[in-house]
Amino acid sequence: MATQSLEETIARRYTQVLERIAAAAQRAGRRPEAVRLVVVTKGQPVEKALAAVAAGARDLGENYPEEGVQKMAAVHATGLRWHMIGHVQRRKARLVVTHYDWLHSLDRLPLAQRLERLAAEAGRVLPVLLEFNVGGEASKSGWPAWDEAQWEHLLPEVEAVVALPHLAVRGVMTVPPPVSEPERARPFFRRLRRLRDFLARRFPQAAWEELSMGMSADFEVAVEEGATFVRVGTAILGPRPAAPPHAARPHGAFQ
Numbered sequence: 001m002a003t004q005s006l007e008e009t010i011a012r013r014y015t016q017v018l019e020r021i022a023a024a025a026q027r028a029g030r031r032p033e034a035v036r037l038v039v040v041t042k043g044q045p046v047e048k049a050l051a052a053v054a055a056g057a058r059d060l061g062e063n064y065p066e067e068g069v070q071k072m073a074a075v076h077a078t079g080l081r082w083h084m085i086g087h088v089q090r091r092k093a094r095l096v097v098t099h100y101d102w103l104h105s106l107d108r109l110p111l112a113q114r115l116e117r118l119a120a121e122a123g124r125v126l127p128v129l130l131e132f133n134v135g136g137e138a139s140k141s142g143w144p145a146w147d148e149a150q151w152e153h154l155l156p157e158v159e160a161v162v163a164l165p166h167l168a169v170r171g172v173m174t175v176p177p178p179v180s181e182p183e184r185a186r187p188f189f190r191r192l193r194r195l196r197d198f199l200a201r202r203f204p205q206a207a208w209e210e211l212s213m214g215m216s217a218d219f220e221v222a223v224e225e226g227a228t229f230v231r232v233g234t235a236i237l238g239p240r241p242a243a244p245p246h247a248a249r250p251h252g253a254f255q
Contacts, residue, residue, distance in 0.1 A: 040233030065095035119166035171210025
């Protein structure tokens with residue numbers, strides 16, 4: 001059997017992931033087209049991002065603002081949408097506002113306030129998802145939401161974000177704790193969905209239709225639990241090259 005090229009391998013994996021998303025949606029009584037696949041190109045060479053786009057990907061996700069901007073300069077196609085899915089430092093906020101179509105990882109009020117000022121200057125409205133920590137891991141970013149009895153305490157800051165006119169709150173996002181099997185992630189996805197519904201009742205002036213959850217190891221379970229965005233990298237693009245020893249890592253891991 002002839003060895004597949006990189007482009008052929010990524011196209012095959014991309015199609016397989018779409019098929020798995022569709023099957024999971026159908027099991028849950030959902031329309032497959034209600035789930036959008038964000039191909040996570042973080043840490044991958046441009047050649048793999050180009051192969052994903054050639055395979056049909058139109059939503060690409062990055063963890064590091066500068067790395068994503070570099071890829072944007074090299075990857076061109078009609079209708080591409082770039083998603084910032086990693087922890088954002090305040091000093092990198094301008095890159096997000098200037099270059100990205102979505103921010104999945106808005107995790108604190110001071111960042112929201114800075115993004116608001118920059119988006120107002122740029123004359124744009126930035127679609128954002130609020131990131132919540134539903135697993136209680138100290139290493140993960142996001143508003144603390146693992147104890148449902150404490151959700152009322154989240155409301156003042158969420159209200160302040162919702163009130164910002166140049167940020168369009170569209171839903172919520174989480175990165176669950178690593179699990180030994182996909183099914184063990186289900187309680188975390190259910191908790192995020194309940195939180196989304198709780199916030200939607202309190203703040204009906206915002207749109208809460210998006211649930212960004214599920215990665216390479218557990219995206220099918222996430223789809224069954226209502227995900228509208230799944231963030232899949234290694235299952236499509238393969239392992240990432242080893243990072244340089246000095247490379248900084250933000251909180252959380254997205255794949």
